[in-house]
Amino acid sequence: MRYGYFDDAAREYVITRPDTPRSWINYLGSRLYGGIVTQNAGGYSFYRSGGTGRVLRMRFNGVPVDEPGRYLYLRDDATGDYWSASWQPVGKPLDEYAARVRHGLGYSVFEAEYAGVRSELTCFIPAGQAFEYWSLEVHNPGDRPRTISVFSYAELANEWHHRQDLENLQYSQYVVTATYRDGMIHRRNSTREATSDLWFGVAGAEVVGFDTDRDAFLGPYRTQARPLAVERGACSGTETVGDNACASLQVRLELAPGERRQVIFCLGVGHPDEPWRDERPRIGDPAGAAPLPPGRRVMAEYATPERVAAELAALRAEWAERLGTLQVRTPDPELNSMVNVWHAYQTHMTFSWSRGVSLVEAGDRDGLGYRDTAQDVLAVVHAIPDAVRERLGLLLTAQTAEGGALPLVKPLSHTPGREPTPRLEEYRSDDALWLPISVAAVVGESGDLGYLDVVLPFADDGEASVFDHLRRALEFSLAHRGPNGLVQGLAADWNDCLQFGTTGESMFSTFLLANGLRVVHELAVASGRDEAAAWCADRLAELEPAIDAAWDGDWFVRGVSATGAALGSAAADEGRIYLEPNVWAAISGATSRERAVRAMDAVHEHLATEHGVALCDPPHTHPMPGIGLSLLVFPPGHKENGGIFCHANAWAVVAEAMLGRGDRAYAYYRAYLPARYDDDAETHQAEPYVYAQFTHGPSSPRFGQARNPWLTGTASWTYVAVTQHLLGVRPEVAGLRVDPCIPTAWDGFEVVRAFRGRRVQVRVTNPHHVSRGVAAMEVDGVPVSGCVAPDALLRDGSVVTVRLG
């Protein structure tokens, strides 16, 4: 069943049925002030942090689902009938209420027509601002005058801290006041840390009523579907002290036939009448340091139709420019829609919000997962290189002098040189091993080998060049190997649910080490570090026998316990084969091509499904001596226990592309491509425009249902997989490599890409319908040998043509 479509020209996903199988959401704003909004205008807002800066409250996993939100009620004052600018919360029958929701980049628009009245609500946070617009246009297309009252409803959190707000009620319900003066609501709230203020105002119509007491607005034993004030047609003028605040302003619109009126509601952080300074600690967040202007001044300056239009246009232009750094045109329109708009947007949201704010991440995770972050940068380095370099700097300074990494980095309080060194068993064995890939991406994108010489402190003690940071990461893993010469699994490797500890060994981390040695070897060669290059090569050679021994006959084992028990072995009843070691065998190049092919064929045979590649099979139902399987908390087919963990599916695409098998790589890509569920949304359930963390695997009765959309490493790695491995356009120090591995049916494709300050167009033709192999490359008509367009030849506007065959 279809609930919407991609409007690529507008860079929008248009939802035509608001009763989607689950909430289909969008992200608004920036790290200063952000928000989430569902297709029914449900969702919440946050200032600087989803966990400790809650502005609009959210009831997670609630009934009714995903409420409250940014609600505007429209009431026909002649009949008393009322509805909402978004389908929910009032939820009029969909045969009477026409709805169209346009999720755009950083904004969402809710179009509705009911009872002969049209409305369009536009929600967004203007760039760089700490307030949000709820701009409503009401249109009377009929031939008689209409009187429409509009009521806003914003349920404001009582406390910045989400848990204080949601759970410590014997405290948080008694800290709030909300007053009304001259058209504006002022929510005040004395917290333990600071005094926080919010303001709420409206422009474009006179305020005829207000409520700031949630329970007075809603009325007893009612819900947002049926607020007493709206039913009655009048707010009651409450100014709350304690209990729960809300911001409701009522305006009344007299609409002549054909008339349109725009009313602009704004909600912002700070005081209505005084500049407001955030006194909470802010480290590395200069944006928060300047005082915010009074809300009334913001309203005067920003709450005009012209300014709303200008700010929205500016926001759209900003995203157009940011996404314009990589645009593709292939024979696959769904691939195009994803890569050019939504997939790219998702990688930016993941970079911005890590795993902290969504409808399933309630706010507890305020820090950055080390490995998550190291991977999140890969997809945005071409678009926002400065931000990536800053973030990567944070990660490098969260590496310890012994080479491991802090599992969680807290950007607001991280203090290099003074963080405690974890105990060995607290390290994750993969965290620091992602650094070579991330650093190589920065170097490849920029061509700046000097970055390797930048000196940065360690988390706990000392400092080193970026290159030596990488070497420490490799040394750490080399130093912490087990009896079989493989890397110790420690607290976890990439798979949080597998705990090999200090006695067991992880094949995933072993291949990631091998990959790191290869990548650092390349960087060493490129930067003239001969000794280091030799060292990498020697270490890689030393690893070979141990890797050879981990071959299980048709694939690589997942790991080995201290007692020698193998996980991911054909000899076992459960978890016989795992995806991760076999894809990384291929990606790292640390095994023979023959074994890589056999392993990936085994993956195809045992793990591939119509909805993606399962993480392991058969799923586990019993503990395993010597290896911590915390995935046993999940039923078979869920999450890490045999679910289709989409992040790792991206690696399967990369692995097959590296093996030159373009049809299979593309088939793997298509299997979990959200857009391909546009016509089958009831199977996939999650948004067809963003990747989810996992899809229920074949052993789950929910097979095919996707869960935990938006904030997932899937976004970043799939973006790498499709742009750099399928389409094969990959920046390197020497220039822009174009080495596609595509489905044989394709005639070719085009890529436009930013590259070191220039814009380069890549045109690939595939006359002989191969998957891989560059027969000819030209830069602006000049033939080039190989498949790397040399940096020196590339100018702004250069055209790189590639013929496969």
Added chain:
Amino acid sequence: MRYGYFDDAAREYVITRPDTPRSWINYLGSRLYGGIVTQNAGGYSFYRSGGTGRVLRMRFNGVPVDEPGRYLYLRDDATGDYWSASWQPVGKPLDEYAARVRHGLGYSVFEAEYAGVRSELTCFIPAGQAFEYWSLEVHNPGDRPRTISVFSYAELANEWHHRQDLENLQYSQYVVTATYRDGMIHRRNSTREATSDLWFGVAGAEVVGFDTDRDAFLGPYRTQARPLAVERGACSGTETVGDNACASLQVRLELAPGERRQVIFCLGVGHPDEPWRDERPRIGDPAGAAPLPPGRRVMAEYATPERVAAELAALRAEWAERLGTLQVRTPDPELNSMVNVWHAYQTHMTFSWSRGVSLVEAGDRDGLGYRDTAQDVLAVVHAIPDAVRERLGLLLTAQTAEGGALPLVKPLSHTPGREPTPRLEEYRSDDALWLPISVAAVVGESGDLGYLDVVLPFADDGEASVFDHLRRALEFSLAHRGPNGLVQGLAADWNDCLQFGTTGESMFSTFLLANGLRVVHELAVASGRDEAAAWCADRLAELEPAIDAAWDGDWFVRGVSATGAALGSAAADEGRIYLEPNVWAAISGATSRERAVRAMDAVHEHLATEHGVALCDPPHTHPMPGIGLSLLVFPPGHKENGGIFCHANAWAVVAEAMLGRGDRAYAYYRAYLPARYDDDAETHQAEPYVYAQFTHGPSSPRFGQARNPWLTGTASWTYVAVTQHLLGVRPEVAGLRVDPCIPTAWDGFEVVRAFRGRRVQVRVTNPHHVSRGVAAMEVDGVPVSGCVAPDALLRDGSVVTVRLG
């Protein structure tokens, strides 16, 4: 406005309008398995802990309010119309739906009549069991046959831990499975700590349908008010894997004219078909150690109408016996209703659940506040002396060797001798100073002076007799005094919102120390500890000059900062007078009667209101140098910032009674007596049958509204105030003191009381309409001098007559 009435004969509060101003709740069960139920059957259940044993989920501070709960839907299969056995969640118009809710002791009954069908739902947890009954009787009083489908709806938590369940959704939504077999639902859930199971079954009718997937039962974009399965008339047979579980069983009742049918739903901890053992650590909780029987066996044994009736009768009998240990008959029927039933029940709930489970305590507080617990025991020591002695033992072993106390005691993990010693600034200055009062209560109630010789370990190191524990408490406070000779305030005294720290001094704690010296002096004299008695007397004398110096002219200051600034002084603009030091000046006896009288007159002049005595006046709006006023987070009139903090109101009653001013003591008692709001519930809002933590003070626009009902120290101290000080019946080592201080209008009153294994009747007459002064006392007709009925004279059934005058 009136929403219900006290039915003292049935020991019930009967709610006649279910649309009460706030949720009016009841508590079910025991420490093994407990629950909360609102007047609309909303609420939750918990196994062993509200925080870490969540069974039924609760959405706190939700919209809709206080859902979900124990919901049974009734559907007329002829018309398709449906309603709920409780008014909400369906919420039929109250002019069509007749509702009566009977909250009893440990059970609640929901009577309804709608569409010509009567129903009665009885919810309770049988004594000592880990399951709950939802027993429904459906009656067709009409003259035509009716077909009624009944659907249960229990929203089961995904995780034992409330926060995992409510917030860590990217994890907790993927751990649950719920299956159906042979009439029973089995909810399984692999947590990190243990495997947990729940079962749900029904008896009395054949199961014709089931759902275990919450969202399938409710249907998309619906709420509990309008579940799809009920609207459709048929469950859809879902067995959930992941997402959210529920337990819905559908039965169909064919009711002939006049016919009644009973169907019994049960929800329990454990497995339907196998014995179930809780593997989580349990210290000092032997009840949890035995395996639970299979749910199917429980159903067979317990789910019969006869057994339900027998279990309910047993529960009622148990409470009748427990509450029978102290019953009163006075000229004030509201006093009688409270003391004989609800107030007593509240003291037991407070003792059981501390501050851990309510509608405002979401579960985060799993430990016992030291001072809370020390005071909670005072009201139940006559009823459950063994449990009190055990709890007091826990507290004594949570005292450190230097005499202070751990602020929070965790009963499931407390390890005497191995707890870390707090730093000085972490101690609260009052915590250990409550021990003399609690120990004296145990000794007075039992007459067992040997208790003082029991040797118990300290929290951190060493051991001592109970008497020496008390002495250490006094020594700790004596050792930590400030430059004015008053007790340092440390992290807080009783008022958590005042932080005098290690440099400022607390007058509250100083008086509590003086009171402790007086009480321990009495215990020393009674137990022949002459040296200790002299030591107490000397220390008390030494304190006198410092106490004298804290007199502000008309009252005592609240405390002094290091710089000499006084809180609670007439010289200040805010917080000029505080309640606590002045009541404790009177109670402790550590000042002259003249000053005590002047201080309490000042309290009356400045703090007394029609709804009780405010904690301070004027409320604070500005910080104060040198004294931490965290009450500044609360607007004026809220909570500690000038609110009517009911706990301290009890002390005002005690103080006035000790001064012999019975009319004022009684007026103070009446001012915040919940029952007196029975006709004015819209003012008080909270339940008229239990005390609340605070009432909004006169400077709040919500003046008179009570908040945070049930779990509050108000219950215990008010019980002490009314029974031991107003009615004046107080156990002492020598016997039973009867020294009332009553309103002059009273002609007398009667008390029946357990006393050391006997039942004693006290009959007081007041022919001359005095407040205080025993003119004559007889025990079983034998005159006794003074006002203490000697232990040696009291037998079971003895009658103590007292004539005032």
